[in-house]
Amino acid sequence: MQVQNTKSFLVVDDEPLVRMDMAELxxxxxxxxxxxxxxxxxxxxxxxxxxxxxGLITDVNMPGTRNGMVLANHVRAIWPHIRIIVVSAGRKPFAGELPDNASFIHKPWRPEQVVTAIGAV
Structure with missing residues (x-):
């Protein structure tokens, strides 16, 4: 894998169509x-x-031992420069669950919400 530039986002979601739609946007x-x-x-x-x-855009509920909240906090600790956007169809995160300066978007997301969030990077 070779990332071509420093304007790259990583989209993490276990639903392939949701992930592809977000990446295309x-x-x-x-x-x-x-x-x-x-x-x-x-x-x-x-x-x-x-x-x-x-930037990192991650869903909360994914298979495995690490969900999106765990991933978001891990990424903040190791790569503090990465802007984090968490999306979920479930509940809104409690205070302190998201890393500092992370954004939350409730699913189903609207394109303008994502554009605003990635533009803040």
Whole structure:
């Protein structure tokens, strides 16, 4: 894997169509988008090229031992420069669950919500 520029986002969602739609929206707005199906796959990508990413968009509920909240907090600790956007169809995160300066978008998300959130990067 070779990340081409430093305008890259990593999209993490176990639902392939949701992940592809989000990645396409990111590309349409001038950014490079990488995709991962779960937190472990995302961490593998970040371990190889974390400094090249400016943003992470992750779903909360995913298979495996790490959900999106755990991933978001781990990414903040290791790569503090990465802007984090958490999405979920479930409950809104409690105070303190999200890392500092992270955004939350409730599913189903609207394109303008995502564009606003990635533009804040």
């Amino acid at each position: 990111i590309r349409e707005n001038g950014y490079e988008a990488w995709e991962a199906a779960n937190a472990s796959e995302a961490l593998g990508i970040l371990e190889r090229a974390g400094d090249a990413f400016i």
